Amino acid sequence: MFEPGSSDLASWLAALTQTGAVMELGALALCGVAAWGLAALMRRALRANQANSILFGQRLVDGVLFPLLWLCLAYVAQSLLLGRVPLAVFKIALPVLIALLVIRLGVKVMQAAFNETPLVRLLERSISWVAWLAMVLWVSGLLPLLLEQLDQITWTMGGAKMSVRTLIEGALTAGAVLIFTLWISAAIETRLLRSATGGELSLRKAASNATRALLMFVGLLMALSAVGIDLTALSVLGGAIGVGVGFGLQKLAANYVSGFVILAERSMRIGDNVRVDNFEGIVMQINARYTVIRSMAGRESIVPNELLITTRVENLSLADSQVWLNTMVSVGYDSDVDQVMHLLKQAALNHERVLREPAPSVNLAAFGADGLEFKVGFWIADPQNGSDNLKSLINLDILKSLRENKIEIPYPQRVVHLPVVVANPGA
Structure with a gap:
């Protein structure tokens, strides 16, 4: 200027x-x-x-x-x-x-x-x-x-002559190329994930991750070329990386491949209710290396994707979001069984979260030591809203209904046998 x-x-x-x-x-x-x-x-x-x-x-x-x-x-x-x-x-x-x-x-x-x-x-x-x-x-x-x-500060690197100016200009060019690549990948991800839900969201997430990885790879090659690095020299580095993946990085590579497999086959989707290794929660994120599962208590578990492929995973939302829950009730042996079953079923139907189809079921589960044991089963379609809170409300309704109809809830009974001590007749 x-x-x-x-x-x-x-x-x-x-x-x-x-x-x-x-x-x-x-x-x-x-x-x-x-x-x-x-x-x-x-x-x-x-x-x-x-x-x-x-x-x-x-x-x-x-x-x-x-x-x-x-x-x-x-x-x-x-x-x-x-x-x-x-x-x-x-x-x-x-x-x-x-x-x-x-x-x-x-x-x-x-x-x-x-x-x-x-x-x-x-x-x-x-x-x-x-x-x-x-x-x-x-x-x-x-x-x-x-x-x-x-430009006057120069040195020789292999067969190429480098200068500080060339290095700075190459670094700025590489930064511009990477920023442009990230811009394109972010725009593609926003367009793919817009208004997508369920299985479609998982598939688009897989396409977005693959597109970003490809664009980043191409941008990295262009950036290295802009700096002045001969790309043919990367063949040795590529061989070394291959050996490292084959030995030391096989677990990391397996997790990345498993992540794309999960997203592609849609066996697990964002929003599904799953149980992995006795940890149950909602799938929040499916990343390239790991999956984030959030429990109802607010805890988040970071699960490697390989574990989701090689072990048994219970997906409670794969076919649909309906989940079956149950609670146990014990009443006295002299109770009216038909009345008890009607009251238990009505207590479950009093709550909107309990599905009417399939309807709640009440079964006489066992003849217990203290009374008749009934199992009340019901279906819900919103497990993300919690299950323990609904069970508690239904149990409270059952307790109230049984007390109003004067149906006994038996206490545990135990018979204690005391040894008879015979007095010494010669005493």
């Missing part, structure tokens, strides 16, 4: 004090308002209200589309004003808009591709610092001089 020690800086300062600078500010502000309006219209037309949208964000200023439109309109305004007024404001505004666009793009892509972690926040700050530093060096005119000096 400005060469140090030249008259460019003085001419820029002189242009900044003229009335043309006011025209530039007005044109720049008009471009900002127009960009805001266009972004708002596009958001309303596309109905993009997701907070994690890369283009729009939660607010328009958070997304990538607003600074992109502002930058494009600013370039058009600069072309229209070029030759009519001495440009001063646009020489600063355009680099600032470019830096803002780079920061917004990097930050939103990182937030959409990964969860909020300290590493992601560190990368966001790094992108911001690099973008603003490059903008300052560009505006001040020091960037060409700095690149020229960095």
